[in-house]
């Protein structure tokens with residue numbers, strides 16, 4: 001599903017400050033699912049324009065980024081989003097946080113591209129006709145006008161993912177959270193989407209296993225078994241992560257050799 005439950009089209013921003021610095025503040029945040037600790041004791045403040053999240057499978061990356069748009073809530077600790085406690089900010093988060101999933105088929109819900117884009121505008125309160133017109137203009141701005149009437153199901157994976165990103169961008173969120181959005185794309189589609197992401201004015205939090213996607217990023221968070229193993233400048237964190245992967249691979253190879 002692409003969108004969060006909205007309380008009302010007319011929901012006015014009351015508690016969130018879109019310009020809050022940091023946009024997210026975690027204080028001893030822990031999250032349990034089915035009595036298992038998935039995130040443990042996270043304390044950090046997020047304010048950079050480009051933040052990457054890395055870690056092995058199951059380390060808690062997807063769960064972590066879902067805290068940023070209210071899809072998950074902490075079991076304990078304090079989480080503040082856009083200057084307000086997460087539980088209070090939650091109804092306003094769809095206005096401020098756009099979320100892009102790994103699989104566009106889990107996100108796109110309308111038959112055609114134009115309808116998918118227009119839906120976001122109706123959520124902002126546009127009348128149906130105006131939202132369709134504005135959707136067309138928005139697609140043209142991003143060089144995608146030719147796709148407007150195409151059924152989403154008939155698009156390539158790269159085109160689908162691009163439309164999913166545009167469908168959240170049309171709502172002009174302050175923060176774009178992307179959970180492995182380029183996993184199924186070829187090198188060309190990946191490169192196009194990456195350059196488009198880097199040119200956006202939005203703050204971005206990106207989860208990826210492909211470390212090359214973090215070129216030009218400001219900060220990397222490395223999660224391991226639900227804890228923050230390292231947090232810092234990309235060149236330092238990525239080098240440490242690569243070294244850790246190498247040592248793990250090395251020890252596995254030694255075991256195989258035995």
Ligand SMILES: Nc1ncnc2c1ncn2[C@@H]1O[C@H](COP(=O)(O)OP(=O)(O)OP(=O)(O)O)[C@@H](O)[C@H]1O
Nearest residue numbers: 033034038055056057058059060061062063064223
């Ligand atoms: N709905 C759920 N029910 C039970 N356990 C869950 C659920 N969602 C996540 N988990 C558990 O939480 C842990 C972290 O999962 P998460 O998807 O956040 O990891 P990840 O780092 O994004 O993994 P990947 O790289 O494989 O996508 C895993 O052990 C997972 O099994």
